[in-house]
Amino acid sequence: MLTNSITVRLENMSQERFLSPLLSRFLEGVAAVLSTKREAVFVFNIQNDTDVQGSILNVTFSALQPGGASGYGAFFPSEELQEQIYLNRTLLRMISSQEVLPFDDNICLREPCENYMKCVSVLKFDSSPPFIASDTVLFRPIHPINGLRCRCPLGFTGDYCETEIDLCYSGPCKNNGRCRSREGGYTCECMEDFTGEHCEVNASSGRCEPGVCKNGGQCVNRLAGGFMCQCSPGEFEKPYCEMTTRSFPGQSFITFRGLRQRFHFTVSFTFATRERNALLLYNGRFNEKHDFIALEIIDEQVQLTFSGGETKTTVSPYIPGGVSDGQWHSVQLHYYNKGGGSLVDSTGALRLPLYTVWLELNQKEVTSDL
Numbered sequence: 001m002l003t004n005s006i007t008v009r010l011e012n013m014s015q016e017r018f019l020s021p022l023l024s025r026f027l028e029g030v031a032a033v034l035s036t037k038r039e040a041v042f043v044f045n046i047q048n049d050t051d052v053q054g055s056i057l058n059v060t061f062s063a064l065q066p067g068g069a070s071g072y073g074a075f076f077p078s079e080e081l082q083e084q085i086y087l088n089r090t091l092l093r094m095i096s097s098q099e100v101l102p103f104d105d106n107i108c109l110r111e112p113c114e115n116y117m118k119c120v121s122v123l124k125f126d127s128s129p130p131f132i133a134s135d136t137v138l139f140r141p142i143h144p145i146n147g148l149r150c151r152c153p154l155g156f157t158g159d160y161c162e163t164e165i166d167l168c169y170s171g172p173c174k175n176n177g178r179c180r181s182r183e184g185g186y187t188c189e190c191m192e193d194f195t196g197e198h199c200e201v202n203a204s205s206g207r208c209e210p211g212v213c214k215n216g217g218q219c220v221n222r223l224a225g226g227f228m229c230q231c232s233p234g235e236f237e238k239p240y241c242e243m244t245t246r247s248f249p250g251q252s253f254i255t256f257r258g259l260r261q262r263f264h265f266t267v268s269f270t271f272a273t274r275e276r277n278a279l280l281l282y283n284g285r286f287n288e289k290h291d292f293i294a295l296e297i298i299d300e301q302v303q304l305t306f307s308g309g310e311t312k313t314t315v316s317p318y319i320p321g322g323v324s325d326g327q328w329h330s331v332q333l334h335y336y337n338k339g340g341g342s343l344v345d346s347t348g349a350l351r352l353p354l355y356t357v358w359l360e361l362n363q364k365e366v367t368s369d370l
Contacts, residue, residue, distance in 0.1 A: 001042060002125055004075040005062040006082045007144065011099040013057035015046050019134035022098060029096035030063060033088040034076065040064035045141040046132065056101070060144055087255060113150035117161040122147040154184040175199045195240055203227060203239060217241030250275070268332040276300050276324050280331070295333065300324040302331065 010018065018026070023043065031038040045060035063081060065073035076084075082103060085092065089100045113119045126143040133139070152161040168179035173188035177199030180187045190199035201209055204226040208219035213229035215236050221227045231241035246254060271280060277298055284292030292312075294305045300322030304315045323329050 001062045001075055002044070002142070002144075003123060004078050004081070005044070005060050005123075005144065006078050006085065006103075007045075007058050007060045008085060009049065009101040009103070010057045010059060011101050012055050013098060014055060015048065015057065015132050016134045018046055018057055018059070018098075019132065019137040019139055021136075022096065023137065025096040026059070026098060029092040029094075029098075030061065030085070032095055033084055033092050034063055034065075034081075036063060036066045040066070045143055046139065047141065047143060060142075083255070117150040118153035120149050120151060122149055173199050175202070212240065214241045215243055253279070266332060266334050268330065270328050270330045271323075272326055272328045273297065274324050274326045281333070293333070293335075295331065297323060304333070 013022075027038045027041045027043070030041045034041075041061060041063045043059060043061040045058070047058045047060075049056035049058050062078075063076050065076055067073040085100070086103065092098075092100055124145045124147060126145055129141050129143050131138055131140050152158075155165050155167060157163050157165055164183075166181050167184075167186045168181045171179065172186065173179045173190075175194045176191050177194065178189040180189060188197065188199050190196070193202060193204045195201045195203060195212060196209075201212055206226065208221050208227045212227070213219045213231075215234075216232045217229040217236065217240070219227055219229055229239055229241050231238065234243075235245050235247070236243055237245070248254060267281065269281075275297065277296070279294070279296050280302075281293065281295040284294075292305075292307055296303045296305070298316070301316060301319060302323055306313055
C-alpha cells in the first residue's frame with residue numbers, strides 16, 4: 001500500500017482544517033476521480049510543506065482499484081494514480097472544495113545520475129511522528145522519505161553505464177524480419193505473411209497459435225494450410241486484427257501512459273484531419289514546468305514546441321497546402337540524448353538541439369478484401 005502511494009499538495013490548507021471537516025470531502029473526491037469507493041482510499045500522512053512560503057499541505061494516500069470478488073482489486077500503481085489525479089484536478093477541486101496544486105518534481109527527474117545510469121526512486125517511511133488532532137479526528141501519520149539510487153538499465157554496460165548494447169547483434173528476427181534496436185531491447189518488423197515476436201509464425205503455411213489474432217479476433221485454420229483472423233466488429237485492421245486507428249470528436253482527447261525519462265526514443269504515428277488547429281501529441285511533467293514536447297497543427301501547419309530546461313523552442317516547417325486536407329500524413333519525432341545539432345535543408349528534415357523531427361506526407365493506401 002505504502003509503495004503505491006502519491007503525495008498531492010493542497011493550497012491554503014492546515015492540518016487541523018483538513019482533518020475536520022475536509023478529510024471526508026477529499027476522500028469522496030479522490031474516489032470519484034478513480035471510479036472506486038471512498039473506503040478504498042487510504043490517507044496515511046498529512047504534513048505541512050516547510051520548503052515553500054504559504055500554507056501548503058502535503059497529503060499522501062493510496063487507493064484500491066475497483067473489481068475482484070470483494071469489489072476491490074490491487075492498489076493503483078503510483079504512476080497511474082498520479083496521472084489520474086493530475087488530469088482530473090478540476091473534478092477533485094469541485095467535490096473536495098480544495099485547490100490541488102501541480103505535483104512537485106520526482107527527485108529522479110532532476111537527472112542526478114551520470115551518463116546512461118538509471119535513477120531509481122527509493123521511498124522509505126518514518127512511523128515515529130506524533131499524533132495530529134482536530135476537533136473530531138485523532139490522526140497518526142506515517143511520513144514518507146524520498147531517496148534515490150543509480151544503476152545500469154537493461155541494455156547498457158560499462159563502469160558508468162556509458163555503453164549501449166546493440167541487442168540486434170545476434171539476429172533474433174527470423175524469416176528475413178528486420179531488427180530495430182530500441183532502449184533495453186529490440187523490435188522485429190516482419191515480412192508479409194509472417195508475424196510473432198520474432199517473425200516465427202507463417203500465416204500462409206503455419207497453423208493457429210495462441211495470441212496470434214489481436215483484440216479478440218478468432219483464428220481459423222485454412223484447409224489448404226495457413227490461417228486467417230476473423231476480427232471483432234470495430235476499427236481493427238487485417239490480417240491480425242490490430243488496432244491502428246482511433247477517432248474522436250472535437251473538444252475531446254485520448255490519454256496514454258506518459259513517456260518515462262529516456263535517453264533516446266522515436267514516436268511515430270499517422271493522422272488525418274480537416275481541423276485548422278489541433279493538438280496531436282503532448283508529453284510533459286505534472287508540475288507544468290521544464291521538459292515537455294508538444295506537436296500541434298497551427299493554421300494547417302505542423303508545429304513542434306519543446307523544452308529541455310528553462311527555455312522552450314518552437315519549430316514550424318512549412319508544408320505546401322498544409323496538412324488539414326483530410327488525407328493521411330505520417331509524423332516521426334526523434335529524441336537523442338541531448339546532443340547538439342543543426343538545421344538542415346528543406347527536404348522536410350529538421351535537426352535541432354535535443355530533437356530531430358521530420359514529416360512524410362504520403363497518403364495512406366486503402367485496401368479492401370473482395
